[in-house]
């Protein structure tokens with residue numbers, strides 16, 4: 001019998017796995033997709049919110065602030081890009097200023113450092129790209145940005161390095177209680193486990209239902225975005241509008257890779273899988289973003305995307321052991337990413353107290369990687385001497401070498417799809433969107449995994465890139 | 472590792488090869504040509520169809536044939552060629568940082584010719600609505616998969632955009648046994664060369680839907696279908712005209728963009744063509760740095776990219792004697808019937824003729840092109856018809872251009 005099964009390998013499931021891997025216990029993560037982080041954790045705003053926005057006293061408020069504080073150490077240990085760039089919430093009239101002081105109050109109650117800056121000149125000093133009409137802004141220096149793809153992947157890799165297991169492409173279809181635990185079924189196998197952690201994101205309500213718990217209903221809320229190229233200097237802080245009924249509103253932010261995001265919209269959806277974009281909504285996103293900066297260079301857009309928030313009635317996170325040994329995480333929408341380090345720790349501790357686990361002595365919290373962009377020219381030259389693969393540039397937009405690609409194919413975390421490689425290395429994330437490098441990447445993935453080219457998927461199951469050999 | 476050369480050529484496609492040969496012809500000795508790929512020819516190596524070389528060799532060749540002829544010519548010269556070598560950056564002082572399997576090189580050059588080709592506009596850039604499944608590819612990537620890897624990316628294809636690569640892929644896919652359901656073009660006219668429309672669509676019975684676009688992509692994992700819709704004169708979707716088409720491959724041929732990243736990072740000014748802003752000698756705003764081929768502006772014919780490369784090669788040699796101290800940058804402008812124009816400036820210190828290249832914005836019949844320098848018409852050309860897909864080249868002999876010109880204007884008008 002397995003000790004723990006975690007259902008879902010988003011940022012939540014993988015960070016729980018990482019925390020549990022510090023204990024002497026067998027952890028198995030089951031993920032229906034072909035890679036970790038292909039759900040909400042791979043399509044969000046990538047903001048490590050400071051925590052001024054959630055209502056004081058809620059789990060969201062507490063976990064956000066605690067999670068935020070953990071990012072410096074976590075990102076260092078896992079080698080994940082993270083920058084505390086601060087956020088500005090902009091107000092353009094007196095009513096807005098009023099609202100800002102309410103937010104400042106909330107920030108104080110939540111324990112978030114914050115101050116209100118008055119007047120364009122004061123705000124411009126923090127962010128030169130704000131519009132002249134801005135009257136006041138709530139400045140929160142602890143807000144940050146993170147690479148959510150790498151956070152999820154490195155958390156999983158670190159867990160795997162410390163003995164956890166991961167089965168990709170296995171969707172949980174049924175769960176039933178058995179003596180001393182649960183039986184978890186997928187189309188490929190049946191597992192017995194003492195403890196189940198439901199971190200299935202948008203499907204968490206359905207997993208709960210498998211155990212007869214039907215009090216939650218996830219209402220998927222779609223958010224659509226533009227990605228702008230790293231065309232040059234632009235905003236350097238996270239810019240928010242005033243929050244409204246619908247949420248935090250459309251923001252403009254840099255990413256850790258030097259790109260910029262504009263979005264998200266917010267609309268309630270029927271489907272938990274439909275991440276399509278539409279022109280009408282994107283036009284609204286454009287309008288929303290344009291209000292926060294003096295000029296929005298949308299001609300630099302290189303991609304659009306959408307993610308689905310797993311919202312529930314009531315609005316706060318649900319994290320509870322609903323039945324002995326059956327722990328549910330439901331409604332983990334924003335600020336789920338910012339809260340994830342704390343949630344990972346908390347849930348691992350909840351499981352630990354039930355299973356009475358002991359800590360490993362030799363747990364290694366680190367993941368290390370060679371990243372050319374972080375090396376000096378001398379170091380880089382030396383590296384190429386040792387391994388010429390680091391001299392051969394494959395991704396011309398992001399300037400990623402063959403060595404960096406092959407490095408990802410040698411780790412404990414499988415890299416099976418073109419999208420997985422994109423998320424690990426940024427190959428294909430740039431302006432050409434893979435036009436120059438995708439064929440090479442496909443070859444490398446196929447070779448490393450002992451597969452034929454036509455067997456490699458773009459991202460999701462059955463998303464082949466090549467249909468068949470030509471005549 | 473450090474190295475010094477007279478001329479560094481970045482890119483070994485038609486333009487880069489032309490630049491090398493042009494520079495040799497003009498007497499340069501120390502030339503280094505660098506390409507990131509493992510062979511010369513650039514995009515030509517994946518263009519297995521014929522239609523290359525008519526202007527340069529007077530015969531119809533395939534892309535690889537055209538490329539290997541040029542590469543053979545180059546092999547007879549002292550030009551040093553580095554393959555699998557990628558230029559990471561250049562500086563205004565003409566220092567280049569180059570990464571290859573042999574190491575990291577700092578190359579210091581007296582002049583640089585930038586000929587890095589173009590990139591394709593992607594689904595993201597045009598904000599293609601709907602889902603983002605696999606099976607939606609740029610036409611050039613599909614061409615690479617088919618011609619260099621031997622794989623069909625799908626069997627039931629639709630093509631968005633009537634650019635030449637899309638048209639050529641329509642034929643290629645048909646020959647490979649895939650069904651091509653149609654080509655949609657948002658403009659009321661085709662954006663490809665006339666010969667490509669005839670030979671690649673008409674001959675295969677593939678419908679061309681003018682004033683149409685794709686309004687939605689379906690399929691969460693792999694492409695399942697698209698909606699084809701009509702658009703009005705302003706390019707806006709006409710509601711109610713949607714036609715649902717099932718397919719497993721959507722190719723995009725919606726335009727090419729000069730690949731200017733490295734040049735832009737070095738601080739070069741960008742022109743209307745979205746390539747570098749150059750003067751009549753193809754020198755960019757960075758003295759001693761030239762640009763040619765698709766990285767300067769998108770060419771429809773490889774022959775023209777090659778010939779432009781030769782011009783740049785010669786101009787670079789001319790510049791070895793010394794970068795002009797004072798550049799008279801007379802701006803070139805045009806009226807609204809012209810889409811873009813190269814060069815952006817005229818520098819009178821350059822002794823060659825002035826070659827003006829441009830595209831009309833919309834198809835035109837019976838029209839006249841006039842070149843006006845400081846209010847005086849210096850050249851008039853009558854045309855029976857013009858298409859945006861066909862680049863126009865006008866040569867203005869040096870002797871027609873006075874010194875100290877304030878303006879040069881190119882006007883395209885209907886002929887009454």
Ligand SMILES: Cc1cc2nc3c(=O)[nH]c(=O)nc-3n(C[C@H](O)[C@H](O)[C@H](O)COP(=O)(O)OP(=O)(O)OC[C@H]3O[C@@H](n4cnc5c(N)ncnc54)[C@H](O)[C@@H]3O)c2cc1C
Nearest residue numbers: 008010012039040041044045047172201223335336337338
């Ligand atoms: C548009 C948008 C913007 C956001 N912006 C921010 C932000 O800026 N800051 C912030 O803090 N938070 C943000 N969030 C919230 C944050 O992204 C989420 O809270 C977080 O990613 C949730 O992680 P997760 O692991 O719970 O879910 P997911 O990443 O969705 O992971 C759930 C996983 O479970 C798997 N799964 C589902 N069913 C099964 C099954 N039956 N068997 C096996 N596996 C299954 C899925 O495939 C998926 O991989 C945003 C969310 C969205 C959608």
Ligand SMILES: Cc1cc2nc3c(=O)[nH]c(=O)nc-3n(C[C@H](O)[C@H](O)[C@H](O)COP(=O)(O)OP(=O)(O)OC[C@H]3O[C@@H](n4cnc5c(N)ncnc54)[C@H](O)[C@@H]3O)c2cc1C
Nearest residue numbers: 482484485486506507513514557558587588764765772773
């Ligand atoms: C898909 C396609 C089909 C075409 N079909 C036809 C046709 O049928 N008939 C016709 O006459 N014309 C055709 N053309 C047009 C013609 O082929 C091109 O205009 C011409 O070949 C472009 O030459 P180039 O040298 O400017 O660019 P490219 O051929 O693209 O060469 C650029 C080279 O630069 C290299 N490079 C880029 N960046 C770097 C760097 N940083 N460091 C080192 N090297 C670098 C690239 O690897 C590439 O080899 C086609 C064009 C395309 C794109």
